[in-house]
Amino acid sequence: MEFIKNHIWQIIIVLNYVLALSAVVTVLFKRLNPTKTLSYIIVLLVFPFVGLLVYYLFGQEYRKSKIFSRKNVLNQSIVKRIQQELELDTKTINKVDDLLDEKSKLIRLLYNNEKSKLTVDNEVNLIKDGDEKFKLLLDDIKKAEHHIHLEYFIIKDDKIGTLIIDALCDKVKEGVVVRIVIDDVGSSITSKMKKKIKDCGIEMYSFMPVLFSKFTGQMNYRDHRKIIVIDGKIGYVGGINISDNYVNANNNRYWRDTHIRIVGEAVKPLQILFFTTWDFASDGEIKISKDYFPSYNGKGKMPVQIAASGPDTDWSNIMEAIFVAITNAEECIYITTPYFIPNDEIITALQVAARSNVEVKLIVPKKSDSWVAEYATNSYIEQLLEAGVEVYQYTKGFVHSKTMVVDDVFASVGTANMDYRSFNINFEVNALMYNKDFCTQLTELFNADLKDSEKLDYQKWKNRSKGTKTVEAIARLAAPLL
Structure with missing residues (x-):
């Protein structure tokens, strides 16, 4: 001793x-x-x-591990039947081949990876900021009749959060079932509000609670998704969390973000995703009935495919979809992301596309909400500029959109950033639209953002100070750990 x-x-x-x-x-x-x-x-x-x-x-790796099993949900008879019904839509790939050309590889890739079905009967509304989203959402909540499901990385009980929670409590009084899954790291809800949520009858669980987790890697494998399903008919997905940060009326700094509202068959895959997360977070059994998957009787005909990735998927589905889209581009690639910390495959694909006379444009924030992420992002810009990629820094405020348009026929809107964490670690979900009109809308929004951005010059960027380059190099070394 x-x-x-x-x-x-x-x-x-x-x-x-x-x-x-x-x-x-x-x-x-x-x-x-x-x-x-x-x-x-x-x-x-x-x-x-x-x-x-x-x-x-x-540093812990849990991909393919049993702790993220989806079998409790996917093995239920109603879910199997819904998957089989959606299978019929996959056969319509030939009908859109003329539009997609080589982009139809994306549909087959995601189907082969995760049986992600192409759905063709959908209406999709493009949402350009939190103010617009929350107005639509509150209206949809008021009209809900059966259930409301929310799965969110960030929910705060600030002004907008309280407004939405109050609206949800009102629906519970009307007999509507409300279920919420929040990420325990991203969300911030006071004990008082949690008590109110419980007392009013909302069922809420935290995803992998940090303090009481049974697992290591507590900061890894966060639920970064933003999913809402209302009555199995309406779905929301995109980059906008539930927080005053996303409401420009309540925010000193302008926040540019992108979300979509889906009505149609693509809501069913979102519903299944929610149930798999709910099953894991609640650690209990839930009986899934056909009431959660009503038929769509509208006239929408937009092809939509839901791409999900995380430790419960065998492949990095969203990263692979982005890679295939880039490598098959013939005319243009427009990307907006708040965090650009990509792997070598994406960097190489963008460089090759630009040097093959494909118009490649990238928008990132000039001032990030994380200085480490900002310097890490900046460390990749020089090699893109050298290859001919046009890089723009958004200056109006903070751009948090995670969008992509390729050749006016393929568009992606979702939760995944262009970084290691989104590609390989966190639970993410993107909606992929194969529609010229929607791509035109998203391109117009992209071009509007360009007007609020500064185009970077290769020579000027190359000549930035050694001190700045040193900080960038250190941040880039830490990038895989971000």
Whole structure:
């Protein structure tokens, strides 16, 4: 005991490096991206204790693990029947081949990956900011008759959050079932509001609670999705969380974001996604009935495919869809993202597209809400400019949209950023639209954002200070851990 007392710090350091070396071996055998592997090794070996903490919080891998099983939902007879009914729509791929040309590869890719069906009977409204979304949403909530399901990364009980929660409580009094899944890291709801939610009859669960989690990697595998399903008929998906930050009337800084409202068959895949998350978060059984999947009797004919990815999927579906869209582009690629921290595959695809005379334009914020993410994003810009990609920095406020348009026939709106975390770690969902009119609308919105952006010049950007480049290089090294 005297020896331990006199050498306590040496013993702790040795123990740290024993654990660190064990973690290094584990990382090496995970077949991760080399840059990400090197980042973890450096952090583990160079920063005692801190390195282990970072690895504990961010380094665990659970893709394909049983803890994220979806079988409890997907094996239910009603869900199987809905999947079979949607299967019929997949056979209509030939009808849209003339429009999509090689882009039809996307449909087959997502179907082969996750049995993600193409639905053709849909109406889709493009929403350009939180003010517009919340106005539509509150109106839809008031008209709900059977159920309202929300799955959100961020819900706060500020002005807009309280307004929506009050509206949901009113619907419960009318006999409407309301279920909410919130991410425990992203959301911020006071104990008083949680009590109100419970007392009024809303069922709410936190996704992987941080303080009481049974798992390691507590900061990983967050539920970054923003899904609303109302009566199985109306669906919302996109980048807008429930917070005053997204309401420009309540915000000093202009917030540009994009969301969509879907009415039609594409709501059914969103409903199934919600149920799989609910099953995991509630850790209980739910009997799913046909009432959650009503038939669509409208006249909408927009082809929509829901792409979801996360630790419960075998493949990085959204990243692969983006990659295929870029590599098959012939005329133009327009991308808006708040965080551009891509993998090598996406960088190379964009460079090759630009050097093949495809018009490639990228909008990112000039001033991010995270300085590390801002410098990490900036570290990738020079190599894009050198290849001929046009890069714009949004200056009107903060652009949080996650959108993409390719050749006026393919568009993506969803929750996934162009970064490691969205591609490989978090639960994300994007809606893919194969429709010229919708692409035209999204392109017009993109061009409007260009007017509020500064176009970067390659030579000027290349000549930025060494100090700035050094900070960017350090942020880029940390990028795989962000």
